[in-house]
Every structure is written in structure tokens, then in C-alpha cells.
Amino acid sequence: MTSQNTLSHVNQHGEANMVDVTDKNVTQRVAYAEGRVYMSAQTLALINNKQHAKGDVFAVARIAGIQGAKKCSDLIPLCHPLMLTKVQIDFTTLDDNSGIGITAMCKLAGQTGVEMEALTAVSVAALTLFDMCKAVDPGMVIGGIKVLEKQGGKSGHWQRKEEQNT
Structure with a gap:
């Protein structure tokens, strides 16, 4: 058993270690993550008006993003392969029209959390937006990727506090 102040992916010898979740209870788990892609107003208008040459x-x-969540354990070496039961990706125009906000929700009934899957979903969706728009706006910036909330398991419910949003 590890405490909150120890790294769970490192064994007592300091070696990389996949956490053993065999004895953990199966619980409903959900995680929400977000990120942003900042871009020019012209690029944002192309996307929102469905006028982008790439569709x-x-x-x-x-x-x-959904595929990224499903492939998380292939990308992050010590993540467990999970049987996700729901992945949802939503896009919003940022209030100041400086870009697009991306939110991901990942859910399952399992023995380990889905934060990494939600973060991966947001990251891959952001990278895809960048890839599709880089020809018209190579100066785009991806940022603000973070976990907003997670529920389930031994640690229960955690939600990002306002002062943690930097």
C-alpha cells in the first residue's frame, strides 16, 4: 500500500513499476479533463463555420480524442489497459474568441482511475485540431491541459479548486 506522498509507479528500489491493482475493488470511476487550442480569429471562424478545406x-x-483515450496504455508505459465504457469529447469557443476549449470525460467500472485516459483524449484532440489547421495557422498554441475532476475508488471525489486552475 502506498501513501499519498509516495510515487506509486516506483518500487522500493527506485525502479519503474506497474502498480498492482489486483486486490482493489471494482468501482464506478469517471474523470474530466480540459485543454485549449489558441488560434487566430480567422482560423476559429473557418472551423466554427465549417468552411475549413479539410472538412x-x-x-x-x-x-x-476518443481513440487516444482507448490507446492510452499503448502511449503511457505504466498505464493499465482499461475497458472504457464511455468517452465524451466536447468543444467550445473560448469566451474571448481566442480559440477552442476541449473537455473530455472518461468512465468505467474498474480497479483504477481514468485520469490519464481523459488527459490523453484532450491532448490527442488538441493535436488533431492543430494538425488539421496548421497550414492556415502555424502559430497556434496548445495549453492548459489538466484534470478537472475525478470520482470513484478509494480516494473518492476530487475536484480542482479555483486557485489550482493556473
Whole structure:
């Protein structure tokens, strides 16, 4: 058993270690993450008006984000492969029209949390938006990727506090 102040992916010898979740209870788990892609007003208008030469940017980025969540354990070496039961990706225009906000929700009934899957979903969706728009706006910036909330398991419910949003 590890305490909150120890790294769970390192064994007593300091070696990388996949956490053993065999004896953990199966519980409903959900995690929410967000990120942003900052871009020019012209690029944002192309996307929102569905006038981008590559087609529906949101549809492609949504599918990419879902696929990213499903492939998380292939990308992050010590993540457990999970049987996700729901992945949802949502896009919003930022209030100041400086870009697009991305929110991901990942859910399952399992023995380990889904924060990494939610973070991966947001990251892959953001990278896909960047890839599809880089020809018209190579100066885009991806940022603000973070876990907003997680529920389930031994640690219960955690939610990002306002002062943690930097």
C-alpha cells in the first residue's frame, strides 16, 4: 500500500513499476479533463463555420480524442489497459474568441482511475485540431491541459479548486 506522498509507479528500489491493482475493488470511476487550442480569429471562424478545406475539424478531432483515450496504455508505459465504457469529447469557443476549449470525460467500472485516459483524449484532440489547421495557422498554441475532476475508488471525489486552475 502506498501513501499519498509516495510515487506509486516506483518500487522500493527506485525502479519503474506497474502498480498492482489486483486486490482493489471494482468501482464506478469517471474523470474530466480540459485543454485549449489558441488560434487566430480567422482560423476559429473557418472551423466554427465549417468552411475549413479539410472538412469538419471537430468531428475528426472528436474521433481522434476518443481513440487516444482507448490507446492510452499503448502511449503511457505504466498505464493499465482499461475497458472504457464511455468517452465524451466536447468543444467550445473560448469566451474571448481566442480559440477552442476541449473537455473530455472518461468512465468505467474498474480497479483504477481514468485520469490519464481523459488527459490523453484532450491532448490527442488538441493535436488533431492543430494538425488539421496548421497550414492556415502555424502559430497556434496548445495549453492548459489538466484534470478537472475525478470520482470513484478509494480516494473518492476530487475536484480542482479555483486557485489550482493556473
